[in-house]
Amino acid sequence: MSTTPEVHATPRLARHFRLQWEEVQQRHVLLYPEGMVTLNASAAEILKRCDGTRDVPAIVAELEEAFDRRPLDTDVRAFLDIARRQGWIAA
């Protein structure tokens, strides 16, 4: 599997993965067959925007706007790389 993002990639959660808020754990988790990944707040904010409609620059811009922090480009791309390698997201 390539870990180099396509220039126009619009990442989305991999099939069969589900992102949801867990009230008891007070955090987002990623669910898949018989397993769970616990997410910190920034990972969850990035993954929430991986819906197949936004490309990476759009995701970055949205996060910079929402959290009034910039630049976030390097951090977001580094996380997306990990998520891709783990099979959490496609594209």
Added chain:
Amino acid sequence: MSATPPGPPLWLLAELTYRCPLHCTFCYNPVEFASIEHELGTDDWLRVLREGRALGAVQCGFSGGEPMLRDDLEVLVAEARRLGYYTNLLTSGVGLNEKRIAALKDAGLDHIQLSFQDSSKELNDFLSSTRTFDLKQRVATLIKQHGYPMVLNVVIHRLNIDHIDRIIAMAVDLGAEYLELANSQYYSWAQLNREHLIPSREQLARAETVTNHWREKVGDAIRILYVVPDYYEQRPKKCMNGWGNVFLTVTPDGTALPCHTARMLPGMAFPNVRDMDLASIWNVSEGFNRFRGDAWMKEPCRSCPEKEQDLGGCRCQAWMLAGDAAAADPVCAKSPQHDVVERIVAQAQVPFDARPPAQPLVFRTAKASRELGTAVPPAA
């Protein structure tokens, strides 16, 4: 008692029934299953699902026996999905026809784990004592047609381990996303048949080489989980990731257990969901607190620097092999009873020709269950 309150039970395993059309020789259901009656009704299960979710359970497995034998399965799956569980169906495939697989999809079922006993029709049908191989192939195709992720589960043992190359090839052909090649562990029916099932060291090494070869070849296309029998390890596993730590099993008659084989342990009072709500069961019941933390440990575990890594191993194995559920798991090389495991492993290196098994394979049937009665620790 543990010093700190337990975290949430992340996994709720709903064993809906011990009834099963298959008769697998390595089944982990209790040997005395035929005498366990009074299955929970639909309303009880719906309440268990709601209470489990409120406690924080997030993965829900519908298992058995064969859960397809429950005609309220669709109702239970729909409620579980509505509550926010990731819903998993663990099935032999028997009863999973076109109509029900579509109804389960509508109910929101997330994933199906399908069991095979082997890659060959002959051995699959022999080990399960049924003609189910062709049916399983058809069910695997249906699962993919309906867009489910599919885990194939093949219990591995002496009689099928040399087919592992063909087993993996079959899983790849069927389009499984995950393949679980878990060596049989010796509990319940598998314990009765241990002599037949335990592979040799050479068989295990070959199987691991073949598995690694496939992993390199197929990459991420299929994730292969391969588990060796505990008996071949030098340290025990952290059983169930800790007693009453993550897993909560509710058995067909409503008895709640920290693991699906814990019913065998003597002198334990496990609560029933008919008498107690799930929060009390998980947080305060005696059964769930008995082996939490490490205050219950004896030597050599109590002073062992590795005790937090494995929490003394498996309580059922300690009971079966050392005759004491609070002893160190004899799989551990530090256990005073480790020689018991060493003797069993040494015997497994000898081919059947030179040591015919003392008794024939026992198939999981209601008749055998009634004859064998309640499990006693076997003479190790």
